[in-house]
Amino acid sequence: xxxxxxxxxxxxxxxxxxxxxxxxxxxxxxxxxxxxxxxxxxxxxxxxxxxxxxxxxxxxxxxxxxxxxxxxxxxxxxxxxxxxxxxxxxxxxxxxxxxxxxxxxxxxxxxxxxxxxxxxxxxxxxxxxxxxxxxxxxxxxxxxxxxxxxxxxxxxxxxxxxxxxxxxxxxxxxxxxxxxxxxxxxxxxxxxxxxxxxxxxxxxxxxxxxxxxxxxxxxxxxxxxxxxxxxxxxxxxxxxxxxxxxxxxxxxxxxxxxxxxxxxxxxxxxxxxxxxxxxxxxxxxxxxxxxxxxxxxxxxxxxxxxxxxxxxxxxxxxxxxxxxxxxxxxxxxxxxxxxxxxxxxxxxxxxxxxxxxxxxxxxxxxxxxxxxxxxxxxx
Amino acid sequence: xxxxxxxxxxxxxxxxxxxxxxxxxxxxxxxxxxxxxxxxxxxxxxxxxxxxxxxxxxxxxxxxxxxxxxxxxxxxxxxxxxxxxxxxxxxxxxxxxxxxxxxxxxxxxxxxxxxxxxxxxxxxxxxxxxxxxxxxxxxxxxxxxxxxxxxxxxxxxxxxxxxxxxxxxxxxxxxxxxxxxxxxxxxxxxxxxxxxxxxxxxxxxx
Numbered sequence: 340x341x342x343x344x345x346x347x348x349x350x351x352x353x354x355x356x357x358x359x360x361x362x363x364x365x366x367x368x369x370x371x372x373x374x375x376x377x378x379x380x381x382x383x384x385x386x387x388x389x390x391x392x393x394x395x396x397x398x399x400x401x402x403x404x405x406x407x408x409x410x411x412x413x414x415x416x417x418x419x420x421x422x423x424x425x426x427x428x429x430x431x432x433x434x435x436x437x438x439x440x441x442x443x444x445x446x447x448x449x450x451x452x453x454x455x456x457x458x459x460x461x462x463x464x465x466x467x468x469x470x471x472x473x474x475x476x477x478x479x480x481x482x483x484x485x486x487x488x489x490x491x492x493x494x495x496x497x498x499x500x501x502x503x504x505x506x507x508x509x510x511x512x513x514x515x516x517x518x519x520x521x522x523x524x525x526x527x528x529x530x531x532x533x534x535x536x537x538x539x540x541x542x543x544x545x546x547x548x549x550x551x552x553x554x555x556x557x558x559x560x561x562x563x564x565x566x567x568x569x570x571x572x573x574x575x576x577x578x579x580x581x582x583x584x585x586x587x588x589x590x591x592x593x594x595x596x597x598x599x600x601x602x603x604x605x606x607x608x609x610x611x612x613x614x615x616x617x618x619x620x621x622x623x624x625x626x627x628x629x630x631x632x633x634x635x636x637x638x639x640x641x642x643x644x645x646x647x648x649x650x651x652x653x654x655x656x657x658x659x660x661x662x663x664x665x666x667x668x669x670x671x672x673x674x675x676x677x678x679x680x681x682x683x684x685x686x687x688x689x690x691x692x693x694x695x696x697x698x699x700x701x702x703x704x705x706x707x708x709x710x711x712x713x714x715x716x717x718x
Numbered sequence: 719x720x721x722x723x724x725x726x727x728x729x730x731x732x733x734x735x736x737x738x739x740x741x742x743x744x745x746x747x748x749x750x751x752x753x754x755x756x757x758x759x760x761x762x763x764x765x766x767x768x769x770x771x772x773x774x775x776x777x778x779x780x781x782x783x784x785x786x787x788x789x790x791x792x793x794x795x796x797x798x799x800x801x802x803x804x805x806x807x808x809x810x811x812x813x814x815x816x817x818x819x820x821x822x823x824x825x826x827x828x829x830x831x832x833x834x835x836x837x838x839x840x841x842x843x844x845x846x847x848x849x850x851x852x853x854x855x856x857x858x859x860x861x862x863x864x865x866x867x868x869x870x871x872x873x874x875x876x877x878x879x880x881x882x883x884x885x886x887x888x889x890x891x892x893x894x895x896x897x898x899x900x901x902x903x904x905x906x907x908x909x910x911x912x913x914x915x916x917x918x919x920x921x922x923x924x
Contacts, residue, residue, distance in 0.1 A: 678789065715773060
């Protein structure tokens with residue numbers, strides 16, 4: 340029987356759900372009483388249970404990282420370029436686990452879920468979760484799957500922060516940490532962009548203090564604006580210039596404010612529109628807060644090297660030259676702290692024009708190094 | 719292993735921490751890790767070499783040596799190695815100072831521009847030497863700061879750098895009686911082990 344999927348695809352996959360009844364203590368001081376995590380797995384767990392790789396997703400990501408949910412699915416999972424048989428994360432070698440984080444809107448317990456205490460959707464009452472909380476919840480998922488130690492935890496952007504947090508929180512449970520296009524903490528500029536996104540959502544009349552779901556509406560306009568701002572920061576000036584330049588959508592200038600004239604305006608509106616239809620506004624707020632709060636070195640007076648002192652994992656840190664959201668300088672901060680802490684680390688600064696989004700792109704040098712690193716991991 | 723690396727490894731104590739500047743494909747660090755329990759990092763800018771280091775499991779940091787070693791703490795390595803790269807640096811003197819700041823001892827190898835073949839080429843043809851060993855022409859060479867053994871040792875003297883060991887070898891890394899007697903004329907590659915002025919020496923100098 341021939342498959343409708345490419346040979347290097349994991350093919351048809353279906354999400355699974357793990358339910359946890361024990362309360363999870365969160366950084367904010369609240370407990371989450373019972374929750375579920377939706378996840379996918381690719382490849383087979385070996386007898387020694389030594390070949391498991393955890394994929395951590397970024398701001399708007401989810402559990403569907405590779406393969407297809409149906410024959411008719413148009414696009415594969417979000418990191419299909421890197422996960423599959425013969426790809427960088429080779430599913431013939433590794434057992435890959437990819438989940439939707441707590442607070443998400445793709446099946447794991449989040450603001451859209453029913454709050455057992457009230458019988459109504461959590462909405463704005465869903466607790467603010469941190470990268471640390473996520474890693475703790477992921478550790479429970481690992482327990483439930485019988486994975487005592489990950490061969491590697493891999494993530495880009497906010498996902499890279501989770502990979503780092505794994506190495507810090509559970510040094511014995513992770514052998515390799517791959518932090519791609521990431522940062523040890525956000526800069527003031529990063530936080531500023533997040534705040535603009537949040538204000539766009541919070542000030543939308545349809546937001547209803549975060550309880551829009553009960554009103555049967557969504558703060559579409561706010562979410563759209565938030566995504567538009569975000570999207571600008573994911574692309575480089577060059578990439579935008581290359582893609583759109585000053586191309587017009589119309590034949591001539593209209594001298595008004597409501598026409599979509601430039602291609603870049605049309606693109607951003609499309610991205611915002613599409614995103615607002617599939618993403619939850621409360622989840623967006625939560626994700627940006629998790630980003631803002633991430634600062635593992637704060638526990639050690641800002642000394643990242645000291646924070647990393649107990650780390651046992653080997654690190655692979657990669658950045659992209661035109662990424663200005665999480666610039667190479669931010670990755671070098673991680674690398675410098677690892678060197679100061681005398682940890683194993685390799686660092687690559689990949690020449691790529693795509694900006695922050697480069698970590699999702701099939702860039703030959705990136706894939707080659709990614710593949711080379713994963714290949715040498717012993718399982 | 720490359721012949722010069724085979725000589726160098728002998729000068730690196732087992733279990734030491736090594737920083738290899740311009741580590742190439744990671745051959746030296748991989749060998750030292752497997753045979754002498756040496757840990758450390760290689761710095762490299764060539765993508766192909768970096769990929770090869772990653773494949774070998776050698777810690778490699780993509781970093782331009784001309785931008786200094788500011789990300790490495792003083793005295794944080796037992797040995798800092800630089801093979802066949804000094805002549806390609808924009809600021810070889812600054813790099814040497816940085817190496818001595820970061821490492822307790824430094825091992826440096828470089829081609830000797832004072833070798834008789836270079837002298838003969840320049841004297842007889844009146845043009846910059848081009849050979850199989852140094853195949854570039856003056857306008858496209860990465861080797862922008864050639865020096866002779868005498869030049870290098872003069873720089874060491876100026877920077878109060880102590881030469882602990884010196885070996886002059888031919889391109890096959892053999893050392894002969896000739897290269898021992900007249901290194902600056904008959905040695906093609908210099909392999910130096912140097913260290914900074916010790917505290918005691920500095921006091922005497924004052």
